[in-house]
Amino acid sequence: MKCKAHPTIEAIAHCLVCDSPVCKGCIANGNESAPQCARCVSFNSMAETENAQIIQTEQLKQQEAEEKERISREKEKKQLRLKLGVIVFGLIIIVIQFILVNKPVSFIVPRQHHVDQLA
Ligand SMILES: [Zn+2]
Numbered sequence: 001m002k003c004k005a006h007p008t009i010e011a012i013a014h015c016l017v018c019d020s021p022v023c024k025g026c027i028a029n030g031n032e033s034a035p036q037c038a039r040c041v042s043f044n045s046m047a048e049t050e051n052a053q054i055i056q057t058e059q060l061k062q063q064e065a066e067e068k069e070r071i072s073r074e075k076e077k078k079q080l081r082l083k084l085g086v087i088v089f090g091l092i093i094i095v096i097q098f099i100l101v102n103k104p105v106s107f108i109v110p111r112q113h114h115v116d117q118l119a
Pocket residue numbers: 015016017018019020036037038039040041
């Protein structure tokens with residue numbers, strides 16, 4: 001006898017609920033001593049499946065939220081590091097310029113400097 005859902009595959013059991021011949025792949029509950037076809041399993045345990053799906057969806061949502069939070073935290077860290085880097089870089093530039101020019105940093109008063117040069 002062939003499986004009801006798979007006409008090319010030999011059935012190894014009958015569904016306990018609807019008595020349809022089912023192949024190994026069709027025994028949806030994975031229990032060969034109490035086989036049920038996929039349709040009956042889904043029908044019988046629809047509530048269970050829905051609950052499981054809801055739980056799974058909730059877990060996925062939670063995981064997603066956690067992942068998003070982690071990513072945003074990392075972004076914040078990166079931005080903070082970037083800001084710190086910019087500040088340190090600016091300080092280094094100021095110090096270098098101060099050492100080289102040995103006078104107050106010229107780009108703080110660029111206008112005056114410019115006017116001086118023109119005059
Ligand atoms: Zn069935």
